[in-house]
Amino acid sequence: MHVKDNTFLITGAASGLGAATAERLVAAGGRVVLCDLSGAVNAHAQRLGKTARAARGDVTSGDDIQAAVDVAVELSDGRGLAGVVHCAGVVSVAKLVDREGNPADLEAYNRTIQINLVGTFNVMRLAAAAMAQNPAGEDGERGVIINTASIAAMDGQVGQCAYSASKAGVVGMSLPAARELSRHGVRVMAIAPGVFETPMMSEIPDEAAQALAAAVPFPKRLGRADEYARLAEQIITNPMLNGEVIRLDGGIRMQ
Numbered sequence: 369m370h371v372k373d374n375t376f377l378i379t380g381a382a383s384g385l386g387a388a389t390a391e392r393l394v395a396a397g398g399r400v401v402l403c404d405l406s407g408a409v410n411a412h413a414q415r416l417g418k419t420a421r422a423a424r425g426d427v428t429s430g431d432d433i434q435a436a437v438d439v440a441v442e443l444s445d446g447r448g449l450a451g452v453v454h455c456a457g458v459v460s461v462a463k464l465v466d467r468e469g470n471p472a473d474l475e476a477y478n479r480t481i482q483i484n485l486v487g488t489f490n491v492m493r494l495a496a497a498a499m500a501q502n503p504a505g506e507d508g509e510r511g512v513i514i515n516t517a518s519i520a521a522m523d524g525q526v527g528q529c530a531y532s533a534s535k536a537g538v539v540g541m542s543l544p545a546a547r548e549l550s551r552h553g554v555r556v557m558a559i560a561p562g563v564f565e566t567p568m569m570s571e572i573p574d575e576a577a578q579a580l581a582a583a584v585p586f587p588k589r590l591g592r593a594d595e596y597a598r599l600a601e602q603i604i605t606n607p608m609l610n611g612e613v614i615r616l617d618g619g620i621r622m623q
């Protein structure tokens with residue numbers, strides 16, 4: 369799948385990994401629809417120029433994501449939605465039992481699962497239905513979906529029951545979704561980032577960030593958003609990547 373002149377939907381595109389991916393795909397000649405809950409998505413789309421559109425919306429809403437897919441199809445000049453890079457997500461930390469002996473809040477758990485896992489399924493189902501209508505390209509390819517998991521899917525830390533479960537769900541959907549969508553010529557991949565320098569991570573105190581960076585075998589630093597975007601671009605353009613989860617983490621294995 370070429371990036372140039374093709375149209376991509378990017379969720380979580382107002383910030384961090386999604387914002388960087390939108391920038392990279394536009395620089396490579398692609399057209400992008402930036403979807404995010406945050407109004408900042410409008411300014412970012414404007415900055416990127418006339419091949420970018422904003423579609424403000426919530427990834428857990430069928431109507432919002434259908435509207436974003438429709439904007440992408442319109443922007444594509446008849447080629448259809450070629451790809452999705454799904455970056456919208458939230459991080460959460462809560463112990464099962466806190467210091468005072470109180471059980472974790474069930475609503476907070478549900479919220480993380482709803483956004484990170486159900487939101488991913490929602491984006492996949494609506495994007496795949498649109499991609500299935502595309503004319504087939506080389507090898508019969510019609511589209512590519514890139515989801516964002518996390519190394520917390522495999523190496524979850526204390527307090528990450530909700531976050532790790534939501535991301536493990538994203539990992540678990542990759543292969544069955546890739547198998548099912550193969551008959552439509554749509555690939556499904558997931559990226560599992562380690563620790564990246566984005567607004568999501570900016571709440572971590574400096575000391576903790578330094579300790580995390582030191583725990584990365586090489587390079588000894590946090591990941592940069594454009595490094596995620598570069599992998600997303602490679603997945604888009606390399607047709608043999610399918611049904612797999614790629615760790616992008618400098619070799620870190622959380623204890």
Ligand SMILES: NC(=O)c1ccc[n+]([C@@H]2O[C@H](COP(=O)([O-])OP(=O)(O)OC[C@H]3O[C@@H](n4cnc5c(N)ncnc54)[C@H](O)[C@@H]3O)[C@@H](O)[C@H]2O)c1
Pocket residue numbers: 379380381382383384385386403404405406425426427428455456457458459483487516517518519560561562563564565566567568569
């Ligand atoms: N930064 C990291 O270290 C890291 C590591 C592993 C995985 N991830 C994952 O990467 C993805 C992107 O993270 P980031 O670091 O760029 O975070 P970020 O907070 O910078 O960006 C996330 C974006 O998602 C948007 N968003 C949240 N809920 C949404 C919803 N319901 N509908 C639409 N948009 C919504 C936010 O408004 C925000 O703009 C997330 O799924 C995150 O879990 C990040």
